[in-house]
Amino acid sequence: MAIHGISAFKCVECFLLGFILIMLVHRCECSRDVLTLGESLSINQTIISENGTFALGFFSPNGSTNLYVGIWFAQIPDKSVVWVANREAPLRTISGVLKLSTDGYLSLFDSEGRSLWSTERAQKAKASSVMIMENGNLVMLGQQNKSESVWESFEHPGDTWLTEMKMWKGMRLTSWKSDVDPAPGPFSLGMDPSPGKTQFLLLYNNTKSYWTTGEWVVDRFIYVPELTISGSTLVPSEFVKYSPTSMYFRYLHPDASQRIPQRLVMYKSGDLRSFYGFANGEWNVVWSAPRDMCNVYDMCGAYGVCTSLNIQFCNCLRGFNPKDDRTWYSQEWWASGCVRRTPLNCSTDSFTQLTDKSFPDNVIPSMQTKHATVKECTAACLTNCSCTAFAITNSTPPACQMWFGDLLNVRNSANARPLFIRMAASELSEGGESKAKRTTILALCISLPVAAMAAAVFLLVVRKRRRSGQQGGDDEELPASLRIFSYKELQVATKNFKAKHKLGKGAFGVVYKGLPITPKADVYSYGMTLLEIISGRRNIDLEMQDSSKYYFPTWAANQIHEGNVMNLVDQRISGNADLDEDEVKRAAFVSIVCIQEDESVRPSMGEVVLMLEGKMEPHAPQLSASLQVLVHRHAGAQQTDSSI
Numbered sequence: 263m264a265i266h267g268i269s270a271f272k273c274v275e276c277f278l279l280g281f282i283l284i285m286l287v288h289r290c291e292c293s294r295d296v297l298t299l300g301e302s303l304s305i306n307q308t309i310i311s312e313n314g315t316f317a318l319g320f321f322s323p324n325g326s327t328n329l330y331v332g333i334w335f336a337q338i339p340d341k342s343v344v345w346v347a348n349r350e351a352p353l354r355t356i357s358g359v360l361k362l363s364t365d366g367y368l369s370l371f372d373s374e375g376r377s378l379w380s381t382e383r384a385q386k387a388k389a390s391s392v393m394i395m396e397n398g399n400l401v402m403l404g405q406q407n408k409s410e411s412v413w414e415s416f417e418h419p420g421d422t423w424l425t426e427m428k429m430w431k432g433m434r435l436t437s438w439k440s441d442v443d444p445a446p447g448p449f450s451l452g453m454d455p456s457p458g459k460t461q462f463l464l465l466y467n468n469t470k471s472y473w474t475t476g477e478w479v480v481d482r483f484i485y486v487p488e489l490t491i492s493g494s495t496l497v498p499s500e501f502v503k504y505s506p507t508s509m510y511f512r513y514l515h516p517d518a519s520q521r522i523p524q525r526l527v528m529y530k531s532g533d534l535r536s537f538y539g540f541a542n543g544e545w546n547v548v549w550s551a552p553r554d555m556c557n558v559y560d561m562c563g564a565y566g567v568c569t570s571l572n573i574q575f576c577n578c579l580r581g582f583n584p585k586d587d588r589t590w591y592s593q594e595w596w597a598s599g600c601v602r603r604t605p606l607n608c609s610t611d612s613f614t615q616l617t618d619k620s621f622p623d624n625v626i627p628s629m630q631t632k633h634a635t636v637k638e639c640t641a642a643c644l645t646n647c648s649c650t651a652f653a654i655t656n657s658t659p660p661a662c663q664m665w666f667g668d669l670l671n672v673r674n675s676a677n678a679r680p681l682f683i684r685m686a687a688s689e690l691s692e693g694g695e696s697k698a699k700r701t702t703i704l705a706l707c708i709s710l711p712v713a714a715m716a717a718a719v720f721l722l723v724v725r726k727r728r729r730s731g732q733q734g735g736d737d738e739e740l741p742a743s744l745r746i747f748s749y750k751e752l753q754v755a756t757k758n759f760k761a762k763h764k765l766g767k768g769a770f771g772v773v774y775k776g777l778p779i780t781p782k783a784d785v786y787s788y789g790m791t792l793l794e795i796i797s798g799r800r801n802i803d804l805e806m807q808d809s810s811k812y813y814f815p816t817w818a819a820n821q822i823h824e825g826n827v828m829n830l831v832d833q834r835i836s837g838n839a840d841l842d843e844d845e846v847k848r849a850a851f852v853s854i855v856c857i858q859e860d861e862s863v864r865p866s867m868g869e870v871v872l873m874l875e876g877k878m879e880p881h882a883p884q885l886s887a888s889l890q891v892l893v894h895r896h897a898g899a900q901q902t903d904s905s906i
Contacts, residue, residue: 316336340543346420348379366387366390368413381402384418421529430509431455431508449529449558451464454474463475523537559670560670563600565579565602581603613682623670635654650684785866785870796831
């Protein structure tokens with residue numbers, strides 16, 4: 263019995279020892295920062311830099327089933343990807359390996375052994391190992407000289423510029439095609455290829471420049487002083503010039519000892535953003551360009567019109583509708599542009615005149631005869647079915663400018679010359695207008711009696727409620743005094759009604775505990791304070807003669823939504839000649855962005871500061887659901903009061 267007991271004890275001891283060894287081996291494998299000849303990574307493995315800052319492995323963008331090999335911040339929850347190996351060759355199978363083959367090349371293979379991506383053509387020599395560095399650089403070391411780099415990811419950038427990475431002439435950051443597709447998109451950042459030039463350009467389709475840093479003078483770019491050698495900035499930089507054709511620009515860290523994550527990203531929307539630090543579930547934006555998003559080439563797509571400092575940057579030209587309603591009205595992406603309501607018919611088309619729109623960019627000057635007139639230009643454009651618009655130049659003598667194909671980069675402009683856009687005859691004909699008028703009159707004749715009956719019922723209900731509410735005090739008439747939550751909001755707040763969030767239940771149902779207050783609550787408070795500063799009044803004032811202004815944020819949001827921003831300004835300073843309307847509009851937009859009902863769309867305080875300083879354009883806010891309800895409620899109340 264004793265022998266059996268000792269044997270059993272030794273078996274248990276051996277089992278525990280083996281288990282510990284397995285865990286240690288697994289731990290070593292997961293925390294290694296290098297691949298050697300013949301080693302590989304499967305889709306559930308990673309290699310991690312020495313101090314755990316960056317990881318190399320497989321990932322899938324949110325909403326995609328494709329797999330990619332990439333590098334990301336290992337200690338940040340949202341897995342911010344900074345580099346992708348196989349941008350244009352996704353792994354579409356459920357298995358694959360990244361392998362440093364015995365021939366010294368790093369390659370990605372699918373489940374059938376086919377090579378999807380390899381460093382072979384770009385390597386200077388065969389490699390002995392692959393290492394992920396603490397700065398996010400993936401480095402391959404040579405076989406002949408183990409300390410020599412024969413290939414590195416910093417020399418083949420994606421959409422992200424990391425600290426210590428050198429951007430040489432000929433290298434570019436290129437945006438993703440979409441949130442789920444890291445393939446190269448239309449926007450890129452690179453150094454001006456012209457000899458001797460030291461400026462960086464934002465490019466559309468590698469040809470059209472729409473923003474520049476200006477030349478590097480002494481220690482900074484002339485148009486972007488934020489990018490400087492000075493240590494006082496959050497975007498310190500270094501420019502090294504060897505010759506007119508050999509130079510690089512390096513993105514530095516303000517304080518390398520603090521190990522605060524930092525990156526510069528070329529976004530699919532065409533803007534460049536610098537992030538410094540990650541806190542409370544989001545990156546802190548410290549700088550972005552261009553400041554005016556309407557400068558982004560093709561911002562609103564074909565036949566879209568861009569308006570700076572508007573709640574919605576993009577709108578369609580008259581006679582056109584959004585091509586993709588979902589992305590257009592979500593105010594996330596407008597590049598899909600607009601399409602005609604009525605297709606063109608070359609033989610019967612006509613033109614509509616616009617006097618408040620800038621000229622499109624895709625212009626082809628026409629060799630028109632002297633003293634061109636509207637009639638002559640119309641006839642010239644109609645002879646070519648591809649001609650979509652024309653204008654008359656200010657030259658002497660005047661000539662026609664004609665556009666062919668889709669119209670791009672149209673902006674609202676108060677001082678623009680007339681632009682004539684080709685339209686289907688039915689969009690402009692008198693017959694079409696008369697038909698529309700007849701339809702409108704018929705609809706009114708049918709709907710007015712129904713509307714009158716509905717109004718009568720509505721008035722009776724309102725009067726009854728007013729009588730019953732007179733004893734309730736002024737507080738019951740305060741707009742937004744009660745908040746009605748949607749099912750989705752309750753679902754989010756209770757984490758899908760999980761039992762662990764239940765506080766109790768009774769005759770009125772189950773009571774759940776809510777979510778904790780987040781830093782975005784301070785953003786909301788700041789937005790409310792900013793509104794009071796602009797207007798010079800309290801946000802809640804029951805003594806206002808106009809009942810729609812009792813709750814000022816509602817009225818203010820409606821005015822901004824309708825483009826009447828200056829109506830918000832304190833009347834005591836509204837006529838002041840020194841009042842900067844652009845600054846007022848910017849502050850008003852920021853205030854409405856800050857008080858959005860959905861805290862996920864509110865900016866961080868860092869972004870708020872950048873918006874107010876003019877270094878970042880305010881996001882395009884929508885009226886939240888509750889504010890929309892209140893706006894309509896106020897409008898209805900005013901109509902009711904006037905009818906009574």
